Amino acid sequence: MITRSKIFALTTVGVAVLAMSACTRSRPEADDGVVTPPPSTQPTGPTAPSGPVTADPMGPAQPGSVRDFVATAGDRIYFELDSYQVSPEAGQRLATQAQWLQRYPNVAVRIEGNADERGTREYNLALGARRAEAVRQYLVERGVAPNRINTISYGKERPIATGGGEDAWARNRNAHTAIVSGAPQ
Amino acid sequence: MRLNRLLAGVAVASLTPLIAQAQTPPPPATSGPPVEVEISEGVLRPYQIAIAPFSGPNGSQISEVISGNLRRSGFFEPINPASFIETGLTVQNQPNFPLWTNIGAQAVLYGSAEQGPDGRTRVGFRLYDPYRQCQLVGFSFTATGENWRRVAHKISDVVYQRLTGEPGYFDTRVVFTIEGGEGEDRTSRLAIMDQDGYSPTPLSQDSNELILTPRFSSNSNEITYVALGPDYSRIYLLNLNTGRRESLGEFEGQLLAPRFSPDGSKIAFSIIRGGNTDVYVMDLRSRQLSRLTSDPGIDTSPSFSPDGSQLVFTSDRSGTARLYVMRSDGSGQRPISRGGGSYTAPAWSPSGNLIAFTKQQGGRFHIGVMDSGGGGERILSSSYFEEGPSWAPNGRYIMFARQERGGGTRLWTVDVTGRVVGQAAYAGSAGDPSWSPLLDPPPANLGLGQSPDSCPS
Incomplete structure (x- = not known):
């Protein structure tokens, strides 16, 4: 099975993927078997210098922003196969989430439970709901008001990783803490 | 042996009054009949059926839809029309039976589509057993012309039911x-x-x-x-x-x-x-x-x-x-x-x-x-x-x-x-x-003594 260190590595990847999600969302969809050809990798010539290029240092995320939440707490925890038990590593992340949420009491979150593709649709919706509920209870026990937390299960319908392999399945067994209001991006 | 078994099974189905079968539909292949597709060697010998192109508007397309339905069911293997010896069949005449047994047809289906004075299309068809030289079923469906696909599915259901003894499922x-x-x-x-x-x-x-x-x-x-x-x-x-x-x-x-x-x-x-x-x-x-x-x-x-x-x-x-x-x-x-x-x-x-x-x-x-x-x-x-x-x-x-x-x-x-x-x-x-369920109930007057069926019982 998956070792703890591997899970930690996976969570790190999950954060990186989320940070890049703005790029992945704009990817054209391959619909009804119509395959979009990959962009050409052939060099098309040098880029013409059309104007000055300025450089600025990028500071840390604005405190209290969604980006700050993702960077300091991490917004996704991962689960073992067919399990909704919060591991010690995931518990540490949730404790940090709870601290962050107590610091910014106007923020409301939605816990989204997810499952891998190795299960049938309805059972996986039920399983994802158990994962979302496990996270909700964890946050409530650490002082986050219940009325700031909604839950939903996406089952296997919203995978963050594609491809049929253990790595993708492990990443897709997760609960995502999404900030829905009370914080800038 | 397997082919004989298939033929025997179908012959039994033909001899059984379908009215009785309609009242007590056979359980779908758990233990009882039809056993003719339970082929242990893994070799399926489907029923050889000749489906002649129907005459009239959309006639050949109707035949193609029926052919595709019956083939996908796994029970039937429609014979390539290029091998047909007798052509130009009409619903007024019987087929020349030996010309169909010569190409191995265990059943022959043909029909015609005709537009009536009210603008609707009447599709008549007959299904024959060329070995016993008798008609298994004769029937017609009437619908507006653009509904020819549904008519083809209904004909498929009648043929399927007549030859397997089970209700059809194509008009769905x-x-x-x-x-x-x-x-x-x-x-x-x-x-x-x-x-x-x-x-x-x-x-x-x-x-x-x-x-x-x-x-x-x-x-x-x-x-x-x-x-x-x-x-x-x-x-x-x-x-x-x-x-x-x-x-x-x-x-x-x-x-x-x-x-x-x-x-x-x-x-x-x-x-x-x-x-x-x-x-x-x-x-x-x-x-x-x-x-x-x-x-x-x-x-x-x-x-x-x-x-x-x-x-x-x-x-x-x-x-x-x-x-x-x-x-x-x-x-x-x-x-x-x-x-x-x-x-x-x-x-x-x-x-x-x-x-x-x-x-x-x-x-x-x-x-x-x-x-x-x-x-x-x-x-x-x-x-x-x-x-x-x-x-x-x-x-x-x-x-x-x-x-x-x-x-x-x-x-x-x-x-x-x-x-x-x-x-x-x-x-x-x-x-x-x-x-879905069947879009319409199947014809009730299907079978021996109900529609023209000359095969001896």
Whole structure:
């Protein structure tokens, strides 16, 4: 099975993927078997210098922003196969989430439970709901008001990783803490 | 030997009065007849049928649709029309029988389409047994010209019933989801098509809303399904005739897995509350909600027995997902599945004696059937991933979704013997099929002494 260190590595990847999600969302969809050809990798010539290029240092995320939440707490925890038990590593992340949420009491979150593709649709919706509920209870026990937390299960319908392999399945067994209001991006 | 067995089986079917069969339809191949496709060596010898091009408007297309239907059933092998010796058959004349036995035809079908004075098209057809030199059935359907496909499906049903002794299933439609995108950008749209894959038509717009698990009601005009949005999950009822869409209502908790009761008066479904999933039933007229399960395990995917008195569902209350049966008021809950692995997504057969399911075992997924009491389990199909069996109305075929590793999902069919398995006629990326009932009741006056049938009894 998956070792703890591997899970930690996976969570790190999950954060990186989320940070890049703005790029992945704009990817054209391959619909009804119509395959979009990959962009050409052939060099098309040098880029013409059309104007000055300025450089600025990028500071840390604005405190209290969604980006700050993702960077300091991490917004996704991962689960073992067919399990909704919060591991010690995931518990540490949730404790940090709870601290962050107590610091910014106007923020409301939605816990989204997810499952891998190795299960049938309805059972996986039920399983994802158990994962979302496990996270909700964890946050409530650490002082986050219940009325700031909604839950939903996406089952296997919203995978963050594609491809049929253990790595993708492990990443897709997760609960995502999404900030829905009370914080800038 | 196998061919003889097939012929013997069909001969018996021909001799049996179909009126009696219509009253007590034979169980779909559990133990009793028809045994002619239970071929242990794995070699299927389908019934050789000659389908001559029909004359008149859309005549040859009607023949092609019938041919495709019968071929996909696995029971029939339509003979290539290029090998026909006798051509130009008309419904007024008998075929020249030896010219058909010469090419190995065990049955000959031909017909004609004629436009009547009212503008409607009458399609007459005759089915002959060239060995016994007699007519098995003669019939006609009348419809508006653009409905020629439905007429072809109805003729297919008559031929199928006359030669197999089982009710047909071709005049049906399938609701399903058209899948697109991948990862977090996945889309899943509601769609409908004819059973043979013709005219797939989206019924919902592409949006952030994922459409899941559509199911037909028993009247084939209404469907129910789940719409899963970013922050909601709703059950909708959609009338296919009027296009009217209605939400089942707003509930505390997340909704999933809606199914009509056989009489259409109720919806069984699941509500997730506090992470716990239970089965409920709602009366559609009174809007009264009843809770049927209350244990802390997952209880979902309910499916009514055809008489409405019981439900089968999946539950992991014992630690792994198994199938359970309960009475329609929730009493008498008991497990029925006996094997290892996990059992989910059950579907009670239209004949009532079988339950189809999805099973996960040994790193693979399987579609199987068991008796409604849980015995006699048989795996019909296995692959990397498959799920969601839905029965054809005659209880002989099951449609399901199969996903390749790292690839897309397609619709497949398998018969209850597991020998006729293949990709369904719709080739695109699709999931969650639900098979409609027959769009019309089959002709009642079909069979010996009812329609012209000269074969000796």
